Amino acid sequence: MAGSSNDEKDLKVIIFQLKDEEYAIEVDFIQSIERMQPVTRIPGVEAYINGVMNLRGVITPVIDLRKRFGIESKEFDEATRILVLNKEGNELGFIVDGANDVMDIPASKIEPTPEVVGGVAEEYLRGVVKLENRLFTLLHLDKILQKQEDKAGA
Numbered sequence: 001m002a003g004s005s006n007d008e009k010d011l012k013v014i015i016f017q018l019k020d021e022e023y024a025i026e027v028d029f030i031q032s033i034e035r036m037q038p039v040t041r042i043p044g045v046e047a048y049i050n051g052v053m054n055l056r057g058v059i060t061p062v063i064d065l066r067k068r069f070g071i072e073s074k075e076f077d078e079a080t081r082i083l084v085l086n087k088e089g090n091e092l093g094f095i096v097d098g099a100n101d102v103m104d105i106p107a108s109k110i111e112p113t114p115e116v117v118g119g120v121a122e123e124y125l126r127g128v129v130k131l132e133n134r135l136f137t138l139l140h141l142d143k144i145l146q147k148q149e150d151k152a153g154a
Contacts, residue, residue, distance in 0.1 A: 011105045011107070016083065017096060018096060022137070023136055024129065024137065027102060040053070048065075050062040050095060061092045063095065065095060065096055065144075079098040080095065083096055105131065114128065124139060
Protein backbone atom coordinates (compact mmCIF):
# COMPACT_ATOMS: atom_id res chain seq x y z
CA MET A 1 0.00 0.00 0.00
CA ALA A 2 2.75 2.45 0.88
CA GLY A 3 4.26 2.12 -2.60
CA SER A 4 1.11 3.21 -4.40
CA SER A 5 0.68 6.34 -2.28
CA ASN A 6 4.34 7.17 -2.94
CA ASP A 7 3.63 7.28 -6.69
CA GLU A 8 0.93 9.87 -6.07
CA LYS A 9 3.12 12.10 -3.90
CA ASP A 10 3.16 15.77 -4.81
CA LEU A 11 6.57 17.25 -5.54
CA LYS A 12 8.15 20.52 -4.48
CA VAL A 13 10.57 21.58 -7.20
CA ILE A 14 12.87 24.42 -8.12
CA ILE A 15 12.28 25.77 -11.62
CA PHE A 16 15.35 26.90 -13.54
CA GLN A 17 16.21 28.16 -17.00
CA LEU A 18 18.46 26.73 -19.72
CA LYS A 19 18.32 28.66 -22.98
CA ASP A 20 14.60 29.19 -23.73
CA GLU A 21 13.31 26.25 -21.69
CA GLU A 22 12.31 25.77 -18.06
CA TYR A 23 13.35 22.66 -16.14
CA ALA A 24 12.65 21.37 -12.64
CA ILE A 25 14.56 19.42 -10.00
CA GLU A 26 13.10 18.29 -6.69
CA VAL A 27 13.85 20.75 -3.89
CA ASP A 28 14.83 17.84 -1.60
CA PHE A 29 18.15 17.60 -3.48
CA ILE A 30 18.90 21.36 -3.47
CA GLN A 31 21.14 22.67 -0.67
CA SER A 32 21.55 26.22 -1.91
CA ILE A 33 21.48 28.49 -4.93
CA GLU A 34 24.69 30.43 -5.44
CA ARG A 35 25.78 33.26 -7.73
CA MET A 36 28.41 32.25 -10.27
CA GLN A 37 31.83 32.07 -8.64
CA PRO A 38 35.36 31.03 -9.59
CA VAL A 39 35.63 27.42 -10.70
CA THR A 40 39.00 25.66 -10.93
CA ARG A 41 39.33 23.59 -14.10
CA ILE A 42 40.36 19.95 -13.62
CA PRO A 43 42.27 18.33 -16.51
CA GLY A 44 41.15 14.99 -17.90
CA VAL A 45 37.49 15.13 -16.83
CA GLU A 46 34.38 15.02 -19.02
CA ALA A 47 33.86 18.25 -21.02
CA TYR A 48 30.59 19.02 -19.22
CA ILE A 49 32.38 19.11 -15.84
CA ASN A 50 33.37 22.74 -15.47
CA GLY A 51 35.74 22.01 -12.56
CA VAL A 52 35.50 22.39 -8.79
CA MET A 53 34.69 25.27 -6.47
CA ASN A 54 35.41 25.84 -2.82
CA LEU A 55 32.00 26.33 -1.26
CA ARG A 56 32.25 27.16 2.44
CA GLY A 57 35.27 24.88 2.79
CA VAL A 58 33.80 21.99 0.77
CA ILE A 59 35.38 21.18 -2.60
CA THR A 60 32.36 20.79 -4.89
CA PRO A 61 32.38 19.51 -8.50
CA VAL A 62 30.51 21.81 -10.89
CA ILE A 63 28.61 20.54 -13.95
CA ASP A 64 27.60 22.89 -16.78
CA LEU A 65 24.10 21.66 -17.65
CA ARG A 66 24.22 23.40 -21.05
CA LYS A 67 27.27 21.29 -21.99
CA ARG A 68 25.76 18.16 -20.43
CA PHE A 69 22.62 18.53 -22.52
CA GLY A 70 24.44 19.52 -25.72
CA ILE A 71 23.05 23.08 -25.71
CA GLU A 72 25.39 25.76 -27.10
CA SER A 73 27.40 27.58 -24.44
CA LYS A 74 26.85 31.20 -23.49
CA GLU A 75 28.74 33.68 -21.38
CA PHE A 76 27.84 33.63 -17.70
CA ASP A 77 25.92 36.74 -16.64
CA GLU A 78 24.19 38.25 -13.60
CA ALA A 79 21.35 35.72 -13.84
CA THR A 80 23.66 32.65 -13.99
CA ARG A 81 23.35 30.49 -10.88
CA ILE A 82 24.89 27.36 -9.44
CA LEU A 83 22.34 24.98 -7.96
CA VAL A 84 24.17 23.16 -5.17
CA LEU A 85 22.76 19.66 -4.75
CA ASN A 86 23.35 16.89 -2.28
CA LYS A 87 22.90 13.44 -3.75
CA GLU A 88 23.60 10.51 -1.42
CA GLY A 89 25.93 12.63 0.73
CA ASN A 90 27.86 14.06 -2.23
CA GLU A 91 27.70 17.77 -3.02
CA LEU A 92 27.79 19.00 -6.59
CA GLY A 93 26.81 22.12 -8.47
CA PHE A 94 24.79 22.59 -11.66
CA ILE A 95 25.42 25.78 -13.65
CA VAL A 96 22.08 27.08 -14.99
CA ASP A 97 21.05 30.26 -16.81
CA GLY A 98 18.79 31.32 -13.96
CA ALA A 99 16.79 29.96 -11.03
CA ASN A 100 13.19 31.07 -11.45
CA ASP A 101 11.12 29.88 -8.50
CA VAL A 102 9.98 27.08 -6.21
CA MET A 103 6.68 25.39 -6.95
CA ASP A 104 4.49 22.56 -5.70
CA ILE A 105 3.54 20.10 -8.42
CA PRO A 106 0.58 17.76 -7.94
CA ALA A 107 1.59 14.24 -9.00
CA SER A 108 -1.40 14.20 -11.36
CA LYS A 109 0.18 17.03 -13.41
CA ILE A 110 3.35 15.04 -14.26
CA GLU A 111 2.94 13.54 -17.71
CA PRO A 112 5.24 11.07 -19.49
CA THR A 113 7.91 12.59 -21.69
CA PRO A 114 6.68 12.83 -25.31
CA GLU A 115 8.36 10.44 -27.75
CA VAL A 116 9.81 13.29 -29.80
CA VAL A 117 11.62 15.81 -27.64
CA GLY A 118 13.78 18.53 -29.13
CA GLY A 119 16.99 19.45 -27.35
CA VAL A 120 17.70 17.54 -24.15
CA ALA A 121 18.14 13.79 -24.52
CA GLU A 122 14.96 11.98 -23.48
CA GLU A 123 16.88 9.75 -21.04
CA TYR A 124 17.55 12.79 -18.80
CA LEU A 125 13.85 13.55 -18.49
CA ARG A 126 11.46 12.19 -15.89
CA GLY A 127 8.34 13.85 -17.21
CA VAL A 128 6.71 17.02 -18.45
CA VAL A 129 4.60 19.30 -16.29
CA LYS A 130 1.92 21.66 -17.57
CA LEU A 131 0.87 24.00 -14.79
CA GLU A 132 -1.10 27.18 -15.31
CA ASN A 133 0.35 28.72 -18.50
CA ARG A 134 3.77 27.10 -18.07
CA LEU A 135 5.31 23.97 -19.47
CA PHE A 136 8.51 22.61 -17.97
CA THR A 137 10.51 19.42 -17.87
CA LEU A 138 11.20 17.43 -14.73
CA LEU A 139 14.77 16.13 -14.80
CA HIS A 140 15.94 12.64 -13.81
CA LEU A 141 18.90 13.44 -11.56
CA ASP A 142 20.40 9.91 -11.56
CA LYS A 143 20.59 9.88 -15.38
CA ILE A 144 22.24 13.31 -15.55
CA LEU A 145 24.93 12.19 -13.12
CA GLN A 146 25.60 8.93 -14.95
CA LYS A 147 28.92 9.00 -16.82
CA GLN A 148 28.90 9.10 -20.62
CA GLU A 149 30.77 5.81 -20.95
CA ASP A 150 28.28 4.06 -18.66
CA LYS A 151 25.55 4.88 -21.15
CA ALA A 152 27.59 4.00 -24.22
CA GLY A 153 28.55 0.63 -22.79
CA ALA A 154 32.23 1.27 -23.60
